[in-house]
Amino acid sequence: MSFFHGLNFRLRALFRKRDLEREMQEEMRFHLEQRAAERADEGLSPEEARRAALRKFGNVGSLQERGRAARGWTWLESFGKDLRLALRALLGSPGFVLLAVITLGLGIGANTAMYSVFLSIARRPLPYPEVSQLERIYRSTAQNKEGEFSAADYLDFRAAGGAYQVAAQARAEFNLADAGRPPEVAAALRISANLLGLLGVQPQLGRDFRPEEDAPGRERVLVISHRYWKSRFGQAPDIIGRQVRIDGVSHEIVGVLPASFNDWRHLGWVDVFRPLALTPAEATDRVQPRLRFLARRSTSVTPEQGAAFVSAFARRLAAEHPAENAESSWWTESLAESVVGNNGPMTLAMLIGLSGFVLLIACSNLANFLLARTMARAREYAVRAALGASRLQLLRPLAAESLLLALGGGACALGVAYVFLHWMMLRSTGDNGEMVPLGLDWPVLTWAFLASLFTALAFGLAPALFALRLNVQATLKSGARGSTGGRFQQRLRQLLIVGQFALAMILLVGAALFVRGLAELNTRRAGWESDGLVTATVLLPGREYPGAAEIDAFQRETRARLEALPGVQSVSLSGTMPFFGFGLARKFVVQGRELPKAGQEPAAVTNAVSPRYFETVGTRLLQGREFADSDQPDAPRVFIVNQAMAQGLFPGESAVGRRLGRMQGSAIEWGEIVGVVADVKSVYAEKDPVAYQLYQPVAQEAPKLLEIGVRARGTAAAALVDPIRAAMTERHPDLPLRRLQPANARIERANYQLGVLRDLLGCFALLGLGLATLGVYGVIARTMAQRAPEFGIRLALGARVRDITRLVLASGLKLALLGVLFGLAGGYGVSQLLASGYPGMQLENGPAMGGVALLLVCVALLASYLPARRAAGINPMETLRAD
Amino acid sequence: MAQKSDLLQGSLDLLILRVLSRGELHGWGITQKLEQLSKSALQVDEGTLYPALYRMEAKGWLQADWRQTENNRRAKFYALTRSGRKQLSQAQEDWQRMSAIVDLILETA
Numbered sequence: 001m002s003f004f005h006g007l008n009f010r011l012r013a014l015f016r017k018r019d020l021e022r023e024m025q026e027e028m029r030f031h032l033e034q035r036a037a038e039r040a041d042e043g044l045s046p047e048e049a050r051r052a053a054l055r056k057f058g059n060v061g062s063l064q065e066r067g068r069a070a071r072g073w074t075w076l077e078s079f080g081k082d083l084r085l086a087l088r089a090l091l092g093s094p095g096f097v098l099l100a101v102i103t104l105g106l107g108i109g110a111n112t113a114m115y116s117v118f119l120s121i122a123r124r125p126l127p128y129p130e131v132s133q134l135e136r137i138y139r140s141t142a143q144n145k146e147g148e149f150s151a152a153d154y155l156d157f158r159a160a161g162g163a164y165q166v167a168a169q170a171r172a173e174f175n176l177a178d179a180g181r182p183p184e185v186a187a188a189l190r191i192s193a194n195l196l197g198l199l200g201v202q203p204q205l206g207r208d209f210r211p212e213e214d215a216p217g218r219e220r221v222l223v224i225s226h227r228y229w230k231s232r233f234g235q236a237p238d239i240i241g242r243q244v245r246i247d248g249v250s251h252e253i254v255g256v257l258p259a260s261f262n263d264w265r266h267l268g269w270v271d272v273f274r275p276l277a278l279t280p281a282e283a284t285d286r287v288q289p290r291l292r293f294l295a296r297r298s299t300s301v302t303p304e305q306g307a308a309f310v311s312a313f314a315r316r317l318a319a320e321h322p323a324e325n326a327e328s329s330w331w332t333e334s335l336a337e338s339v340v341g342n343n344g345p346m347t348l349a350m351l352i353g354l355s356g357f358v359l360l361i362a363c364s365n366l367a368n369f370l371l372a373r374t375m376a377r378a379r380e381y382a383v384r385a386a387l388g389a390s391r392l393q394l395l396r397p398l399a400a401e402s403l404l405l406a407l408g409g410g411a412c413a414l415g416v417a418y419v420f421l422h423w424m425m426l427r428s429t430g431d432n433g434e435m436v437p438l439g440l441d442w443p444v445l446t447w448a449f450l451a452s453l454f455t456a457l458a459f460g461l462a463p464a465l466f467a468l469r470l471n472v473q474a475t476l477k478s479g480a481r482g483s484t485g486g487r488f489q490q491r492l493r494q495l496l497i498v499g500q501f502a503l504a505m506i507l508l509v510g511a512a513l514f515v516r517g518l519a520e521l522n523t524r525r526a527g528w529e530s531d532g533l534v535t536a537t538v539l540l541p542g543r544e545y546p547g548a549a550e551i552d553a554f555q556r557e558t559r560a561r562l563e564a565l566p567g568v569q570s571v572s573l574s575g576t577m578p579f580f581g582f583g584l585a586r587k588f589v590v591q592g593r594e595l596p597k598a599g600q601e602p603a604a605v606t607n608a609v610s611p612r613y614f615e616t617v618g619t620r621l622l623q624g625r626e627f628a629d630s631d632q633p634d635a636p637r638v639f640i641v642n643q644a645m646a647q648g649l650f651p652g653e654s655a656v657g658r659r660l661g662r663m664q665g666s667a668i669e670w671g672e673i674v675g676v677v678a679d680v681k682s683v684y685a686e687k688d689p690v691a692y693q694l695y696q697p698v699a700q701e702a703p704k705l706l707e708i709g710v711r712a713r714g715t716a717a718a719a720l721v722d723p724i725r726a727a728m729t730e731r732h733p734d735l736p737l738r739r740l741q742p743a744n745a746r747i748e749r750a751n752y753q754l755g756v757l758r759d760l761l762g763c764f765a766l767l768g769l770g771l772a773t774l775g776v777y778g779v780i781a782r783t784m785a786q787r788a789p790e791f792g793i794r795l796a797l798g799a800r801v802r803d804i805t806r807l808v809l810a811s812g813l814k815l816a817l818l819g820v821l822f823g824l825a826g827g828y829g830v831s832q833l834l835a836s837g838y839p840g841m842q843l844e845n846g847p848a849m850g851g852v853a854l855l856l857v858c859v860a861l862l863a864s865y866l867p868a869r870r871a872a873g874i875n876p877m878e879t880l881r882a883d
Numbered sequence: 884m885a886q887k888s889d890l891l892q893g894s895l896d897l898l899i900l901r902v903l904s905r906g907e908l909h910g911w912g913i914t915q916k917l918e919q920l921s922k923s924a925l926q927v928d929e930g931t932l933y934p935a936l937y938r939m940e941a942k943g944w945l946q947a948d949w950r951q952t953e954n955n956r957r958a959k960f961y962a963l964t965r966s967g968r969k970q971l972s973q974a975q976e977d978w979q980r981m982s983a984i985v986d987l988i989l990e991t992a
């Protein structure tokens with residue numbers, strides 16, 4: 001009761017101030033009149049009675065003041081007044097406000113945007129029920145920590161049951177065609193019929209796969225993604241039951257997934273799902289790793305128990321089938337963790353950290369601005385303190401000022417973050433229009449608000465607290481202009497500058513390393529030459545090209561057709577292009593040597609290539625011969641190995657003419673090495689896990705997914721694109737030709753996500769550099785202005801202008817050098833971090849650190865040069881007289 | 884003129900509450916009542932009275948209403964609320980206990 005009464009009273013006091021004020025005056029007037037009447041009764045004249053009453057009553061104003069204080073909102077009222085005063089004070093120096101708001105906006109904005117990215121990628125929950133029970137299971141081998149499973153592994157594990165329900169998926173791109181539209185390659189997954197149910201996803205339209213459809217012959221049904229429904233079928237309502245041709249065979253669309261399933265973080269951008277439907281040959285295969293596992297742990301099993309179950313199962317499997325499984329182990333990871341990827345957490349943490357550095361630089365700049373402003377008004381504060389203002393009263397206007405700046409900065413930051421995120425979304429949009437949804441939602445806004453508030457409190461109140469430490473007497477006695485601040489304040493400001501330079505150094509080193517590293521990746525010519533090369537991908541439908549003979553025929557015919565085009569030097573077809581890494585690692589043994597222990601055979605990554613491949617992609621043949629048209633499907637098997645493999649397996653001997661055996665489970669296929677070529681490196685930032693590379697003729701190891709490479713002669717690669725397309729569609733109107741473009745464009749595109757990262761780092765570094773420059777300029781300029789009388793005296797006593805300039809430059813340089821020194825350590829740390837996250841990148845930190853240090857010193861000199869010139873231009877007489 | 888004596892800290896609140904427990908009064912009335920009851924020994928300073936009234940109103944012990952006086956003047960009348968009554972009995976008890984202790988010491992020391 002009384003609480004509400006009190007609250008009501010207080011709220012009235014706050015919002016109906018005017019009424020209460022009037023009531024208070026009226027009440028006191030009544031009191032005075034009564035008192036006067038009493039005195040008048042005692043015989044005083046009305047005038048005398050009134051005066052006596054007033055005398056008795058005391059100071060009405062001060063009484064009213066105390067009455068107001070008793071109502072309990074004075075602090076808020078006077079804070080409102082402080083805010084108004086602060087606003088007026090800030091409006092008085094718009095330049096300062098603009099600087100502070102922009103500084104804060106950039107710092108907080110960059111940080112907020114990064115936080116939003118972090119949330120969208122790492123923290124947004126996956127849209128599945130009981131997601132904590134979902135796990136990925138991997139098969140770790142020497143070549144691949146997140147390896148895949150053979151179909152037999154899957155069937156065994158499924159039969160073992162126990163702690164997990166397991167579903168399997170396999171990548172399966174295919175050509176999709178429907179009436180009246182050109183065919184296209186669809187990003188597809190073959191999934192076991194229980195996968196969607198296991199995730200807990202229901203199709204939005206139609207139905208899920210039925211268990212009996214997970215069998216060869218029954219599998220001609222499709223579930224498509226919401227996105228594909230929109231983009232390919234225009235959201236047609238009669239989509240269910242529609243027939244489309246998959247590699248020429250008619251399939252029925254039975255379901256459309258909800259839009260929320262389109263979570264790019266988990267399955268990637270899959271457009272079409274079809275049943276796994278393992279063929280009898282696949283189902284008994286223990287060798288070919290082709291399946292990824294998705295599992296739901298039963299609720300009664302802890303993650304540790306689950307992990308133990310999985311690894312125990314793997315050991316049992318290894319004991320039963322040592323040839324295929326001895327060298328592998330199984331492990332689990334929660335689905336939520338698996339979506340962030342390998343470099344994800346490190347990269348995100350680094351981005352948030354580095355954007356935090358930008359914010360710190362911005363904050364220390366703000367602190368410096370405010371400190372300088374407070375020092376310039378030191379006298380004002382000293383006078384107010386001398387007149388009896390309490391510490392709180394001195395502190396409040398300063399707090400109000402920084403609060404206003406924080407609000408302005410926060411608003412500006414939201415704009416900056418919005419632009420940042422929008423840019424990132426555009427920039428990170430992938431080939432298929434896949435876009436990472438980023439936005440300013442409540443958690444992000446809260447972050448921005450808290451960051452602003454923190455900034456205001458930490459870096460706005462710090463200078464205010466220094467104002468409280470002022471020695472009143474000393475300040476009043478010192479020069480009329482205000483002082484440069486005591487030694488302590490001076491130290492603090494210098495410390496802030498040193499810190500800024502150190503942070504800027506770290507940002508710049510990180511950015512410089514990454515810019516150089518990525519430029520090296522994009523221009524890498526490691527055993528191949530991408531200038532003048534055009535590439536395209538085709539997927540040969542299994543019905544028309546069931547075996548090696550048909551694929552070999554396609555290969556010959558395509559080469560002949562394209563080599564006939566004007567301006568074409570040579571044409572090749574291959575399983576992959578060297579700049580995009582190699583295919584699966586396989587195990588090999590050397591003929592005439594003792595077989596190594598099962599599972600410990602040397603592994604090599606492989607590529608299937610046509611004749612003239614090495615000539616086309618620019619890989620040097622070191623020994624022996626290239627593949628020729630005579631290497632037919634039924635001809636003796638032949639291999640070409642890279643230098644590392646030749647030297648590793650046959651040290652000091654010639655590899656050509658030696659025989660290798662390729663392990664097929666426990667069977668071995670023998671072939672002869674006919675050539676040795678140079679090592680090649682991919683353009684990816686991850687290190688290639690296997691050094692041995694082996695090539696087989698396309699005719700003997702026929703892949704259905706083929707890369708066409710066309711080397712131009714004399715003409716620009718881009719000019720060949722249209723003739724190639726015309727030549728191919730003329731002959732194969734139903735065969736989609738994907739990503740037909742100059743190799744360099746594709747290489748650039750391959751690392752586009754790193755490009756985003758590079759741009760971000762560059763952006764942070766430039767921001768940091770700009771802010772630090774501003775900071776050092778501001779501090780030096782202000783110190784110089786305050787030391788003007790001193791310089792005046794020096795000049796009057798015969799110092800030369802050069803001496804003054806040197807003095808100013810030296811003070812700026814000293815700070816910069818100290819900052820750079822500290823920054824070197826931090827820069828080294830960042831370079832190590834990057835090197836651990838991107839082992840395939842060349843990150844030499846020596847030149848980058850040297851260059852950045854030099855840049856920072858130059859910037860500091862420049863920033864001090866302007867104030868130095870002004871200091872040198874001092875007229876001694878004027879300065880001395882001004883005081 | 885009676886000698887003006889400073890009230891002990893907190894005792895003014897108690898006196899005001901006690902006076903108001905007999906019925907509602909305006910500020911002037913309270914000073915009059917206190918003077919009268921103390922036989923003019925106590926003259927309440929307006930500078931302390933009104934802040935004390937506002938403070939107690941904010942605490943919810945008093946409730947104020949504008950009403951006509953017998954001379955047809957508008958005045959603000961203060962009355963005890965329920966929690967004001969509770970406060971009064973509490974403060975009265977405290978006071979009596981305290982003054983007993985003080986008396987005891989003054990007499991026996």
